[in-house]
Structure formats: C-alpha cells, structure tokens
Amino acid sequence: MSALSIAVALVAASVAPASLAPTSAEYTVADAAPSADHAAAATSAAVAPLVQDTAADAPDVAALAALLDARCASCHAPGADEPKALKKWAAARDLVATAADPELVVPGDPDESELFLSVDFDDMPPPESDVEPLSDDEKALIAAWIRAGATVPEAQRPAEGEAAPAKAGARTSSIGVWIARWHPLVVHFPIGLLVAAFVAELLRRARPAWRTEHAATFCFALGALATVPAAGLGWWLAEHTAHDAEALDLHRWLGVGLAVASIVAWGIAAKKPNSRLALLALLAALVSAAGHTGGVLTYGADWLALPF
C-alpha cells in the first residue's frame, strides 16, 4: 500500500466516518450519486440520511481486528500452543485470510458463518478458558462485518513489511519445531532408496549380469533405516502445524506404518532372501502412498489432478 492511499484514507476518515469503509457492500454513496447533479445535492437534506445510514451500518473493521486479536489470537494465531484451535482457524490476526475461509465466513450471511455462530452460542472463547466471553455489542460487530460482505478496507490490511516479521517470529518459535521442519527434506531418503532397492532387486532377477544385488541390499538397508527419522520428525511436525485432521491422520499412519513395515521387512528378507522382491514391492507402494498423502497435505487434494 502506498503512502498516498494511506493519506487519502486518513483525509477521507476525517471528513466522514462512513468513508472508512469504501469497500463495504452497503457503502454506495458514490454509486448513488455518480452525477454532478447528485454531487451538488450532497449537502441537501434529501441525501444526508443516506450518509447517516451507511455510517451506522459500516462495520468498524479496526475495532473488529482488535477484538479478534484480544480474544481469539491467543489460541487461533501462529505461535499459539493450541493445535486443535489452529487446525480450525489460525488467522485471528489476518482478516483477509479469515474472510477467505469458506468454513468460517459466508459473506453476507452471519448465521451460516462459523466465526459468528461460535461466539453467538458462547462456544468461543471456550467457557473454561480465562478469556472473557464476548458482549452482545462485540458479537454484533462480528455479525455486522460478515453481513456487510466481510470486506477489509485497504487501510486495515497489514503493510507487507509489518506482517512478515510477526510470521517469521512464529515460525521459529522453538528449536524443536525447527528440527521437525526437516521432515519434508528427510522423507526423500526413504522414498528414493526404497524405490531404488525395488528396481535393483527387479534387475537382479531380470538381468543377473548387471550384478545389482549389492545395490539392492544397500538401498534396502539405508531406506529402511531412513524411515525412522522421517516418521519421527513427521509425528513431531504434525503437533505443530495446522492441517485438515483427516488427511493428516491418514498420512501420519501411513508414515508410521511404513517405518514399522520396512524394519520388519528387512528382518524377514535377511532370513528369506527369496521374499525380497515381494517385500520391496510392498514397501515401494507404501512409500508412494505416504509420499502422496504428504503432498496432499501440503498442496491440497487436487495437486495431482490432470490439467484437463
């Protein structure tokens, strides 16, 4: 946002409070009076009530942001130690992201918006928490914002430079979380090594002259070992990130299952070398499934959808 637009917003605010919400669906003074005639009539008694009404209806977005920050952000913003709350809503300090989440806000319809319903029924803030419940006026403010279209005037959006450090601070909140973030990097070892072991074992049978048996053994051993830190870091990371609970559970148990299966498979293959191809085929399938569900977590369910 430029200094100019801030200046314009400030000037507008000092002239008429309603101008603070130029993006509100109901703020239609400009639309209603586009012609010079109407502009000239702006001081007349006929137009004055229109300005009054919109001033009363325009939600005070700055007050709303302060409210959510004070009463919700302790559990619903990055850095909060509330995995369950974060899974549902992690943007109490980001009105733009909150408004864009269809699970929380249905613009124009507070009674379909979980953000409003949760406070209206006094489910939120949780009654057992230390956070004071919302007054009727505060609930009405949330409802008014949603009813007016859940828009966020430019003046209320954080400037680029402001938002970044806050996020960066939350990102490196602890050394444990930092280590857990290596999960996406470490997982490539079991993926690559177990698939390579399977291919080497296949070749060992199909093309004995290529002498890939040692490669198969080597990749199998290293790949099976690498599943342990990969699953461990993943488990840890899951405690500290907000994801769709179902998709996360699936990925988590495939990952843990893969780690257990590869160690067991390694033990079986050591005793029964003939079972190695079948075991490696199973592990390659499992590691692909775990990898894919991990991709779904990061990039969304349609990340491998065909481009047509």
Ligand code: HEC
């Ligand atoms: C003390 C912590 C805490 C505070 C403060 C808090 N919440 Fe929550 N909130 C939670 C937890 C925990 C959950 C997850 C509940 C669950 O999944 O069972 C949650 C869930 C939600 C949900 C999702 C409900 C659902 O079932 O999908 C909404 C919406 C919500 N909170 C809104 C708010 C709003 C709005 C505020 C501030 C006015 C707020 N919360 C303050 C802890 C908190």
